[in-house]
Amino acid sequence: MKKAAPVGRNIQNGPSLLSRFLTLVALLALAGSMDALAVESGRLIEKDGKYVFVENQDPALRLLLERAVDKGFISREEYEQALKASEEYRYQTQLPFKMWYDRGFNFSMNDNAFFLKVRGRFQNRLTTRWRNDAWRNPGDAKNFPELLGVFGDYRANRSVGNSTQFNLRRARLLFTGHLFNPDFKYFLQLGMESSENAQTPGSVNLLDYYLTSTHFPLLNAQLGQYKVYFNRSQINNTASMQFAERALVQDVFTANGLNRRDIGLTIMNDEEVYPINYYFGIFDGGGPLFTDYGSYESEEPAEGCPGGQTSGNPFPSPATGCAGNQRNINANARFNSISQLMYTARVMWNVMGRPGYGEGDLAYSETPQWSVAGNIAYNPQINTSSNNAFVGIDLANLNWRRQLATFGNGRQLGWGFVDYTTWGVDSVLKYRGFSLQGEYYFKNINRHNKGLPCLQTVGTGGPCTTFAPNQFGNSTGWYVQSGYYLIPRHLELAARYAYWDPDTHAASDLVKEVDLSLNWFPFGTYDYQVMITYSNIAMGTGGYAIGRSSPLPSTGGSQSTVPCPPTFPSGCVPLDAKGGTLIDNVLRFQVQVFF
Amino acid sequence: MKRWEKGPEMPGRAIERWRGLAIRTVLLGGLLALVGCARLPYTVQTVHQDQRVVVAIQREVTSAGYSHPVQLSPQDLVAILGSFSFRPQQRLPLRWFAEETPPKKIFRQDELEALAPFLAEALQKVGPEERVHFQVLAPGMNPAYEHDTNGGWIAVRDPYFHLTLEHFHAQFPVRKDEMWDLRYPAIPPEPGAFLLYFEPNRFWITDPAVDERGVLYRDFLKSVVLPVRKQGSP
Numbered sequence: 001m002k003k004a005a006p007v008g009r010n011i012q013n014g015p016s017l018l019s020r021f022l023t024l025v026a027l028l029a030l031a032g033s034m035d036a037l038a039v040e041s042g043r044l045i046e047k048d049g050k051y052v053f054v055e056n057q058d059p060a061l062r063l064l065l066e067r068a069v070d071k072g073f074i075s076r077e078e079y080e081q082a083l084k085a086s087e088e089y090r091y092q093t094q095l096p097f098k099m100w101y102d103r104g105f106n107f108s109m110n111d112n113a114f115f116l117k118v119r120g121r122f123q124n125r126l127t128t129r130w131r132n133d134a135w136r137n138p139g140d141a142k143n144f145p146e147l148l149g150v151f152g153d154y155r156a157n158r159s160v161g162n163s164t165q166f167n168l169r170r171a172r173l174l175f176t177g178h179l180f181n182p183d184f185k186y187f188l189q190l191g192m193e194s195s196e197n198a199q200t201p202g203s204v205n206l207l208d209y210y211l212t213s214t215h216f217p218l219l220n221a222q223l224g225q226y227k228v229y230f231n232r233s234q235i236n237n238t239a240s241m242q243f244a245e246r247a248l249v250q251d252v253f254t255a256n257g258l259n260r261r262d263i264g265l266t267i268m269n270d271e272e273v274y275p276i277n278y279y280f281g282i283f284d285g286g287g288p289l290f291t292d293y294g295s296y297e298s299e300e301p302a303e304g305c306p307g308g309q310t311s312g313n314p315f316p317s318p319a320t321g322c323a324g325n326q327r328n329i330n331a332n333a334r335f336n337s338i339s340q341l342m343y344t345a346r347v348m349w350n351v352m353g354r355p356g357y358g359e360g361d362l363a364y365s366e367t368p369q370w371s372v373a374g375n376i377a378y379n380p381q382i383n384t385s386s387n388n389a390f391v392g393i394d395l396a397n398l399n400w401r402r403q404l405a406t407f408g409n410g411r412q413l414g415w416g417f418v419d420y421t422t423w424g425v426d427s428v429l430k431y432r433g434f435s436l437q438g439e440y441y442f443k444n445i446n447r448h449n450k451g452l453p454c455l456q457t458v459g460t461g462g463p464c465t466t467f468a469p470n471q472f473g474n475s476t477g478w479y480v481q482s483g484y485y486l487i488p489r490h491l492e493l494a495a496r497y498a499y500w501d502p503d504t505h506a507a508s509d510l511v512k513e514v515d516l517s518l519n520w521f522p523f524g525t526y527d528y529q530v531m532i533t534y535s536n537i538a539m540g541t542g543g544y545a546i547g548r549s550s551p552l553p554s555t556g557g558s559q560s561t562v563p564c565p566p567t568f569p570s571g572c573v574p575l576d577a578k579g580g581t582l583i584d585n586v587l588r589f590q591v592q593v594f595f
Numbered sequence: 596m597k598r599w600e601k602g603p604e605m606p607g608r609a610i611e612r613w614r615g616l617a618i619r620t621v622l623l624g625g626l627l628a629l630v631g632c633a634r635l636p637y638t639v640q641t642v643h644q645d646q647r648v649v650v651a652i653q654r655e656v657t658s659a660g661y662s663h664p665v666q667l668s669p670q671d672l673v674a675i676l677g678s679f680s681f682r683p684q685q686r687l688p689l690r691w692f693a694e695e696t697p698p699k700k701i702f703r704q705d706e707l708e709a710l711a712p713f714l715a716e717a718l719q720k721v722g723p724e725e726r727v728h729f730q731v732l733a734p735g736m737n738p739a740y741e742h743d744t745n746g747g748w749i750a751v752r753d754p755y756f757h758l759t760l761e762h763f764h765a766q767f768p769v770r771k772d773e774m775w776d777l778r779y780p781a782i783p784p785e786p787g788a789f790l791l792y793f794e795p796n797r798f799w800i801t802d803p804a805v806d807e808r809g810v811l812y813r814d815f816l817k818s819v820v821l822p823v824r825k826q827g828s829p
Contacts (some may be wrong), residue, residue, distance in 0.1 A: 100736055102766050115737060117775060175773035182739035185775060212777075227778070237779040272770050272778070358773055358780035363771075366637040433634065436621065482621040488635050489785065495620040497613075514613035516620075524785035531676055536613050583609070 014408050061086060066536065086276075103527065104174070115177040123170035125244060125590035127196055129163040130257035134580035138541055141548040142509075142577035143410025144248070154413060154547045156575040157197075167196050169590070170238060185212040187226070195406075206289060207261065217270035225263045225288050229279035230255040230344055230375050231359065232426040232439055233479075240526040242360035242435075243517045244533040244588040247498035249477035253441035255344045255377035257420045259287035259403050262342065272354075273286055277348045283378040285342030287403050289327070292340065295383040295397055296332040340381040344464075348373035353430075359437065360483045360492055360519070361430035362526060369430040374450070376423040382416045412445065412504060414546035415453065419446040433485030433492075443475040453546060455556045466551045469544050473505030489524040493517070508542025508579070527594035539582040550574040636748075638728070642720065643713040648715040649730040652721050653748065660804065661755040663721040667812075669711035674819050675812055676749075677707055678795075681760055684788035698792045701760060706731045706745065714749065726750040732763075740774045741766040748788075755802040755809025761786035 210224025735741025
């Protein structure tokens with residue numbers, strides 16, 4: 001009976017027998033692998049800034065055991081058991097994570113189910129600029145690249161002579177890595193800098209925060225806030241540029257026309273795997289940390305009556321029967337603009353190699369790297385501020401107005417709602433330290449209100465007598481830049497020419513830019529760099545901008561009346577009356593440390 | 596009056612001048628690229644590539660005058676390369692204080708055994724103006740993002756065997772872009788500076804052709820007893 005019982009148990013517990021058998025096999029396999037580990041295994045650890053291979057087994061213990069075997073104090077079996085036990089002990093007592101420094105502070109769980117890389121980017125520059133007399137008067141009345149004034153009303157930007165300023169141009173903190181496995185990535189970037197002409201000190205801004213899935217190379221997905229995969233110069237990281245600053249034209253033709261960043265989803269394939277790459281995106285179209293709910297129009301208490309002015313009937317007066325209003329008694333009305341999204345598409349063909357997005361051939365490509373690409377974006381319902389009230393008085397949409405100005409579209413302010421259809425083509429070639437890159441842009445601007453904006457009336461609410469001189473046109477521009485590494489991977493000389501026509505209907509408004517840069521990369525990577533960039537920028541002051549150019553808005557009266565009649569609520573001398581070309585010579589000495 | 600204060604009549608000429616300069620710069624750069632004047636050695640043939648070892652033939656950009664091709668067995672190469680050790684060359688003034696660091700072996704035995712057959716094969720294919728470049732790979736600190744890389748190149752100018760160590764357990768990105776930011780280029784680290792040592796030191800002689808040390812490899816191979824692993828040894 002004593003023998004039968006265990007047999008019976010075994011029969012009753014068939015699955016247990018199987019599991020024990022499998023466990024035994026697994027243990028044997030483990031023992032085998034541990035045996036191998038005892039001889040060969042180890043790991044890399046960082047010590048004093050260098051990576052060294054450390055065996056899992058304590059060398060002293062191994063020596064003693066080997067001597068013991070040689071002397072016959074212990075058997076070979078005992079030797080093996082001692083090694084296994086020792087390794088298992090070390091494995092069980094080791095920390096479940098590791099930390100090291102390599103292009104940032106790295107923290108990783110041992111099973112790589114979580115990884116965190118913390119990096120900082122310091123980019124400081126000394127900027128010396130010389131401006132011509134035209135900068136004193138008329139100055140920049142087209143509001144590029146800044147919109148002055150507390151409430152975002154339209155003012156000219158004027159300055160004199162020369163200036164020299166230090167500027168913490170980029171102060172970034174990055175938290176990146178992956179969750180669960182390396183194909184599920186996260187990226188968080190904080191920006192704490194201020195631009196050269198910022199009116200307020202920089203604060204901590206969330207620039208990027210997104211998740212990326214790379215589980216399927218044909219169908220990667222990125223969700224969150226980030227730079228839209230649209231045009232080459234904006235996709236590229238500012239840490240890997242050939243010049244201290246982007247050309248003005250490169251900032252103008254972003255996908256949404258407001259900012260290079262937006263909130264949305266991009267589907268794309270893996271550039272490393274496929275020679276032809278696509279990026280399809282859908283976004284809010286309102287810029288970072290902002291949605292279309294932030295866009296609205298001023299409305300009187302009476303529905304359908306535009307508001308936003310201090311007194312009197314709305315100007316120009318499209319609606320009859322609307323009462324005169326008070327500026328502060330208005331409604332903020334959100335219409336169908338909030339249901340509109342932005343769509344983007346980019347297709348790139350890596351004809352030869354894979355040049356990537358970093359500017360210049362720092363990597364010293366041994367074979368030619370060439371790609372061509374095209375992109376298009378449709379961003380409807382951009383509120384350039386309503387044209388149903390005195391321009392500059394309606395306080396609506398300050399964020400959008402500032403964004404429009406910052407990204408080169410300030411002269412479009414006051415035209416009401418517009419749709420942007422922006423497209424471009426680009427190409428880049430890299431070979432043995434030489435690089436050539438160029439882009440062409442075009443932006444179709446579709447204004448919802450088809451008639452010319454009324455600027456002057458006969459009396460308050462009277463018939464319109466003067467209109468804007470013409471409709472705002474489209475916008476186009478291009479640039480070409482080239483660089484050559486005089487010392488491969490270390491010293492580069494680069495040049496760029498950029499051209500921008502902000503309004504195809506206007507004359508004498510071209511913006512042309514020439515840049516030369518000498519770049520030193522002391523460690524052969526983009527992370528550490530010293531740049532000296534010279535820029536010559538010529539901006540025509542021609543063209544028409546509502547509220548700043550002639551004719552100015554008024555409710556009756558004559559612009560030639562002296563003194564200026566009260567019917568000109570914003571004055572009667574156009575800000576750009578003097579004309580001329582704004583010349584800016586800028587020398588930037590910039591240091592970057594990306595650690 | 597300063598040049599930049601001349602007013603509105605200045606811009607046209609200034610723009611034209613700078614545009615001309617930019618065009619000339621672009622043309623000059625393009626010309627240099629077309630001429631294809633390589634300034635760093637470049638790969639002409641990959642002899643072997645897998646997850647463990649990459650061996651390639653690189654063409655020198657200046658006249659080298661090597662005695663290639665060369666017949667060396669994998670065992671010979673294991674013996675030669677296994678006798679090298681190194682010390683990172685510090686920059687001044689750290690160099691004055693770094694001499695206390697003992698030299699370390701460049702290769703482990705398993706690395707040599709993986710590498711040597713392909714080096715031997717490459718040395719039979721390489722030309723007099725070419726060298727044999729190698730990389731020994733292993734999983735990096737984060738295997739998803741980096742390769743751990745030992746790299747360098749070898750060449751023979753009779754009677755000297757030359758080894759240059761470029762990377763010692765350097766972390767090479769596995770992609771051309773950073774995994775954590777698809778827009779930021781991932782550039783492999785630059786070759787480092789290393790002081791090489793060879794034991795026995797009497798075979799480590801200055802090659803007068805390049806004023807650099809090389810191994811009198813034929814003499815060394817005559818003297819060396821190739822290691823034979825004892826059966827049953829732990």
